[in-house]
Amino acid sequence: MEILDGKKVSNQIKEELAVEVAQMKARGEKVPHLAAVLVGNDGASLTYVGSKVRSCEKIGFESTLIHLPEETTEEELLKQVENLNKNTDIDGYIVQLPLPKHIDEQKVLMAVDPDKDVDGFHPANFGKMALDMESFIPATPFGIMELLRRYNIDTEGKHAVVIGRSHIVGRPISILLSQKGKAANATVTLTHSRTKDLKAITVQADIIISALGVPNFLKEDMVKEGVVVIDVGITRVPDETRKRGYYITGDVDFENVSKKASHITPVPGGVGPMTIAMLLKNTLLARERHNASNA
Ligand SMILES: Nc1nc(=O)c2c([nH]1)NC[C@@H]1CN(c3ccc(C(=O)N[C@@H](CCC(=O)O)C(=O)O)cc3)C=[N+]21
CATH class of the missing domain: 3.40.50.720 (NAD(P)-binding Rossmann-like Domain)
Incomplete structure (x- = not known):
């Protein structure tokens, strides 16, 4: 019996990503920037978002945490999403799930720019994945x-x-x-x-x-x-x-x-741990795709 050691493999992937980031820097390119939106204070969500931020720091990504209170309205959250879509400094972002019950999750996920949707939750990415097209894979x-x-x-x-x-x-x-x-x-x-x-x-x-x-x-x-x-x-x-x-x-x-x-x-x-590593991988892919489209 062999243990599939996700912790070890995820560290390996993060090391590989760190090397790629260092090369981006050496070429004078902008490094990948991941943002996370967290609404409320769910314990598990805080843990997950926290380890994501630490991983970003470790491998040389930029990261931004937008922590909003539990009472945030759907309209306010959609405004944040719109700002992240417009902010050209952000390559990819996630809206941490679950959202409070008074917010329509689907409506929020639909508002995320598919080119920044590093969770791969937007129907455009899910559809592309199902059709074997290039996308962000969850x-x-x-x-x-x-x-x-x-x-x-x-x-x-x-x-x-x-x-x-x-x-x-x-x-x-x-x-x-x-x-x-x-x-x-x-x-x-x-x-x-x-x-x-x-x-x-x-x-x-x-x-x-x-x-x-x-x-x-x-x-x-x-x-x-x-x-x-x-x-x-x-x-x-x-x-x-x-x-x-x-x-x-x-x-x-x-x-x-x-x-x-x-x-x-x-x-x-x-x-x-593999989930976190692949979210970072998707963010690097987002940066590379944005680079390619600006060139
Ligand atoms: N927009 C969005 N995207 C997500 O990908 C997403 C989400 N929302 N909401 C919640 C779930 C859950 N999730 C985890 C990721 C890593 C660990 C993880 O690293 N777990 C450690 C242990 C952590 C602990 O001790 O609590 C492990 O399994 O070894 C756990 C859970 C991502 N999710």
């Missing part, structure tokens, strides 16, 4: 594909079972895994809450991508020997004996499933 699915690639895990002709049909993980990873091309060509089954007899499907899987957010959901009797398991679930479980007052856990009963798996991602240290 960071989590992009990170999963990159992790498989860097561990030389062959997906060609394999049966990949995706659990969860969210717009940010399940749906896009099912598209990417089924695409033509070197790193994909899998046969994909996309399962969800209405799937009948999930176990009958997961036991057939060569690769399982679990993106559900239910701790200990995937158990050893649901997988076959030699399966590749990618655990995208991240749940905070309150625990007062821990320094931070919680621990985080994935969807997979790691202790038992890992005995049968050929490869498995841990939580923490698996897909999460």
Whole structure:
């Protein structure tokens, strides 16, 4: 059994990005600039946005955090988005999800300039991705594909079972895994809450991508020997004996499933860090595309 070490691979990717940034600087070019908009004080969101800012600093990107109060109106947020679209200094930005309930998430995501949409959540990017056109690929699915690639895990002709049909993980990873091309060509089954007899499907899987957010959901009797398991679930479980007052856990009963798996991602240290690395990668791509269009 081999652990797919997302922490290690993400650090490698960040080192590669740092080299590219240094070369940009040496050529006298502007370095990539990523912005994040955070509305409210959700703990997990603060952690995620914080580590994004630290990663930017580490590799030489510029970063801007726009932290707005919970009571921000939809109109005010749309104004911020409009300003970011207009600000030519910003190469890419994300609006951290979830947004407070009084704000229409879809309306906000639709307002993001697709050329700055490093999350790849705008319909223009999602559509291009589905059609194999150049776009921004959402960071989590992009990170999963990159992790498989860097561990030389062959997906060609394999049966990949995706659990969860969210717009940010399940749906896009099912598209990417089924695409033509070197790193994909899998046969994909996309399962969800209405799937009948999930176990009958997961036991057939060569690769399982679990993106559900239910701790200990995937158990050893649901997988076959030699399966590749990618655990995208991240749940905070309150625990007062821990320094931070919680621990985080994935969807997979790691202790038992890992005995049968050929490869498995841990939580923490698996897909999460890869997500951040690929968001940075997308920001570098945005900078390069903006450079090319200005030339
Ligand atoms: N517009 C938008 N884009 C996102 O990509 C986005 C979002 N909103 N909202 C929330 C989710 C979640 N997400 C994570 C990224 C990294 C870790 C991560 O690095 N996790 C660490 C542990 C962090 C901890 O200890 O809490 C790990 O798995 O090792 C977690 C979660 C990005 N998301």
